[in-house]
Amino acid sequence: MIRQAKGKTPRRPPPKKPSNNQKDPVGVYCRVRPLGAEDEECCIEVISNTTIQLHAPDGLKANRNGEFKETQYSFKKVFGIKTTQRELFEDVAKPLVEDLIHCKNGLLFTYGVTGSGKTYTMTGSPGQGGLLPRSLDMIFNSIGPYQAKRYVFKPDDKNGMEVQNQVDALLDRQKRDSQTTVPKTPTTRRIDPEFTDMISPEEACKADGVDEDSSYSVFVSYIEIYNNYIYDLLEETPYDPIKPKPPQSKILREDQNHNMYVAGCTEVEVKSTEEAFEVFWRGQKKRRIANTQLNRESSRSHSVFIIKLAQAPLDADGDNVLQDKNQVNVSQLCLVDLAGSERTSRTRAEGSRLREAGNINQSLMTLRTCIEVLRENQMCGTNKMVPYRDSKVTHLFKNYFDGEGKVRMVVCVNPKADDYEETLLVMRFAEMTQEVEVARPVDRPICGFTAGRRQRNQAFKEELTRRLEERGGPVDIESPTVLNQLFQSFLHFLPMMIEEYNKTANMLKSVLQEQDSNLLSKENFIQEQRGKLGEKDKMVQNQKNEIDRLEKKSKMLEYKIDILQKTTNIYEEDKRSLQQELESREQRLQREVSEKRRMETRMQGIVTDAKLKWEKECERRVNAKQLEMQNKLWVKDEKLKQLKAIVTEGKTENRQPQRPSREKDKVPAKRSASPSPVPTGPPVRPLHRRSHSAGGERWVDHKPTTNVDLDTVLQPNIPNAIKVNAPNEKALSKCDKYVLTHQEVASDGEIQTKLIKGEVFKTRGGGQAVQFTDIETLKQENPVAASRKRRSSETGPDGEPVEGDWTDVETRCSVAVEMRAGSNLGPGYQHHGYPKRRKP
Incomplete structure (x- = not known):
């Protein structure tokens, strides 16, 4: 057994819920709003009361056959442009209100493109009340005679309700009455005229099967989800004109039954439809709306109006609410007005409007993803995790998709051609939503007292009132004055009642004495028995x-x-x-x-x-x-x-005789070189060796500007060479060979020229590289001095030639004379001309 870590509370297991294998699909309804202008192009046609057809507008491209594609979509019911608000309420919201009164939860939300009539469907207009006001009116028409006094039910700030005793409820009512005596501003006391006559009396409806032996209270709360943050629209904060404080966002929490709720949300107890309208309009003024290119009053947030109905049975006498928290049933109906999806290319939103549109589209995309995963899990038998937590909208209502109540969706569409592409996406999402099934809610147990307690109590009060009226007394039996009068009359008739009682007792005593004789005969029989x-x-x-x-x-x-x-x-x-x-x-x-x-x-x-x-x-x-x-x-x-x-x-x-030296036979220049043989091994980078053209190799002749021109007989000759003063990539890319002319002063004071030769290769990075393979040395000498030195070294003291040792030979032969015209290893040489004769 794993030992619990110190300081951590173990997670409470969820309560066992009654199993119910019956499931119902999500009810999806479609409502088509009228066109704004009669000359606008319409892309939606109502085929039947359950089917609509979409026509591609003329501006879109045709398919491969040259025809526009027509698509049909089916819903649970389709409401055309002539549908009234009452007809829509009768089919969509009335069953949810009946379930609310019978302790079952419900979720109803409107979905569609911006400007498709979602807010009108949910709220309505004067004389044409929407789903929300009609739901409130039906609730109060049904439970009006059975409502508990104010503050009998009180929220426990943990998504539950508790029952207060009569003393605490009376103190809270007196406190409220003392606060309401202070005059308030007209905006908080007066109901807006737009919401005074939303429902005509002849359109009022009432639920059947209301438990008359229970007491009811209605609590409402109003929140909005703006930029994926939750704000309480009914929260009253003191206004500071110097440094106004922004509204504080709320967080989501999980109650003991693992249902999600908004922590710290204001819940107002209302006792009439008018009071509920006043609370709704107070929060509606704080809701964020803005003017866009597509809608004059576009909702920039998702609004959620929550109606909680708390009900508890009466005690055995039928007078007061049973003081047992476990007998309190709380059901809620969530009416959600989702913000419309919009494309920034059409609305041209910028700044805060662009951020709002991005958050709206992201939350709606999360809703689509959750529906897709639920559908895949149910149809394919997979067990993928549904990403409810990616958005506040889906996280708040995840319990409904897990089987905590019925789910209904009204898809509002605008038939104009400009919304065709976005309407097509909405239709696909609605078609996919209809395939998701939600577990049917189970009926909750009712208190085991006998029925008719309230009626019996009411009948007793009516009978007592009738008797008081016959005697000429006051009718109100609950007032202290009436009770005092009843007590005084009881004391007045008490002696007369005692005298009548004594007479009756004496008469009964004589009758009993007569019957004693009969009893004696029966005692024997009794003994046997x-x-x-x-x-x-x-x-x-x-x-x-x-x-x-x-x-x-x-x-x-x-x-x-x-x-x-x-x-x-x-x-x-x-x-x-x-x-x-x-x-x-x-x-x-x-x-x-x-x-x-x-x-x-x-x-x-x-x-x-x-x-x-x-x-x-x-x-x-x-x-x-x-x-x-x-x-x-x-x-x-x-x-x-x-x-x-x-x-x-x-x-x-x-061996040959020595010819006399003449002045004209002087060698004007002597070229000494130490060439290197042609390399016979493979090239260093064979993969990047440049292929030779048929016209021969090209050279880059690099001669620095500091070189000195020498007036010698033989000069290096490089045909088809590119002469440069400094190496550059352009010259190297066009040639295969590279030669650098370098001059320096030798030890004997003469200028010595070195030709440093190399091959040009292309590197893997796309550049050029030079690999030096040979060095050729050119040296200028005086031929007379050279011949004297050679003769002195070749003759001995007798004048006979003497063969020198290897060291002298290597020293003499370290510089060789080469008089060839050209070579494939380097530049050739051309005859430059003899120098002028020197005067003897």
């Missing part, structure tokens, strides 16, 4: 003893049954608690398993990302290292080739 009765008494006593023994045994068995029943209840409670604990643990285990799976998936993703990242990093480093080693290998191979060529050239020069 007594003997027989004694025997019968013994038999009866034995039977009583046996009955007592059986009753004790029966009580013992009942006691054991109670103990077993309590033990069973305890075990069932433990079983339920253990099942709840098991379910909670299973849910927690499932959450932990799902969390573990999510963590495993996340870790696998992290490991995979890290693995891919490190694989790419290793691949990049391996490629970079491989390229570096290849470059080093290419440089070594090139140096060996140059060394071999120089050694071979030196041997050839030693």
Whole structure:
């Protein structure tokens, strides 16, 4: 058994309600309002008293066959433009009022597009009262003679009623009378003239089957749901002209029977139709309405007028209400005027009007969603949760859809063509609502007193009044003066009554003495009968003893049954608690398993990302290292080739005779380079290698502005090259090769030029990248100094050629001379011309 946490009250189980498998569908009625102008296009046609047909207006597109689609919708009853308010009330609201008087709840709400006549249907106009005033009038016409005095019933602020004793009720009435003596403003005392003659006397109706042995009281409350907040329209707050306070919103709570109600809502006890009208109009003035493009007085909130009827049986004498709270039955009828759905494209709402329209449409959308889920649960056998709490409207009336009373809806439509699309949505929602079934409310038990208590009490009063009238006394028997006179007359006739009593007693005594003789003869017979009765008494006593023994045994068995029943209840409670604990643990285990799976998936993703990242990093480093080693290998191979060529050239020069040097044979410039061989391995980024065109490769010739032009014989020649001073993306996107000309001062003071070459690749991000693959060095030297240095290094002290060691050879051959005209690895060279002869 789960131990309850400290400081928490366990949830009270709901009371057991009598089961009722009978269900009734939601009653949906349709009312068509007249057109505003006779020349307007009409899109609704009443086919029968249960069917209407929608015609698409001329401005809408036709279907694939080139015809406009006509749709028919059926309702419980359709009311045309000639339907009166009385006819509508007789079919829609009168059954709900009769159920209210017989302790059953009811919900009636109007639904439709803005400007379709919902407020007129609910409220009406002078001479044409709507559903609300006619319902009040029928209630007071039915229970008028049986109403309790004011303050006999009192709300307990928990959606219930309690019965006050006569003293407390009298004190509350005196307090009210003392407060009403103070003159009030005319607006709070006078009924608005628009609501004085809403119902003609000949249209008044009355319910049948009213319990005459019960006492009744009517309480009304009026609220509105504005921007999904609940406000009390009957709440009286002191007005502060300096710093007015905004109205405070109310909250929804759940009573002990798990019914929703508005906490702290004002409930006013009314005793007549006129008083109820006054309370209604007082709240109607506070309701939020505004002028829009579609309606001059558009409701900006959902209004709910709640009528509570408290009834309790009279006591055994039929005078006062029975002082038992459990015998009080409270039924309520909710009349809801829903705000109309509207499109901001038509109303052109802005600011607060736009916010109001959004909240109205959202609450109506929640109502549609709840109806759809209820319909799906009933038709498909599912058990989806109905989202009542998403809106205050659905949360307040969720008990009605769960079987706490009948539900009726009046769909108001405007037949003009401009509302066709929105009317089509309303028709679809109404058609779906008719498929929802609500449990039929069960009749509540009535007090077990005998019927006719009020009539007997009334008949006694009438008889007493008649006798007083015959004697010439006053008629009002309830006044203290009449009671005092009755007591004085009783004292006056008391001696005469005693004398008559003594005479009657003496006469009876003589009669009894005469009968004593007759009784003596009968005593013998009585003695015999007594003997027989004694025997019968013994038999009866034995039977009583046996009955007592059986009753004790029966009580013992009942006691054991109670103990077993309590033990069973305890075990069932433990079983339920253990099942709840098991379910909670299973849910927690499932959450932990799902969390573990999510963590495993996340870790696998992290490991995979890290693995891919490190694989790419290793691949990049391996490629970079491989390229570096290849470059080093290419440089070594090139140096060996140059060394071999120089050694071979030196041997050839030693074999051939040396030609005399002339001034005209001076080499004007000497080009030394350390080219790199063509790479034989795969490209670094083969996926982004640019394909070569048939016309050859194009180069980007990057020559900074700081370079110095050298007047040498051989100059680098790059055909079809784009010459730039700084690299840019546009030039790189058009070429495949890239060369950078860089100049610096060598150790011997001559200017040394380096051609840094590379390949252009397209990156995955859409940019351009350059990978350098070769460096070519150009160096300018004096040919005379170079030849002297070569001869001094090639001849010994005897004038004989001496072969130098490897170090001198590598030093001499670190710079090679290349005189080719062009190459696919880089730019070729063209003959620029010999320099001028120097004077000896």
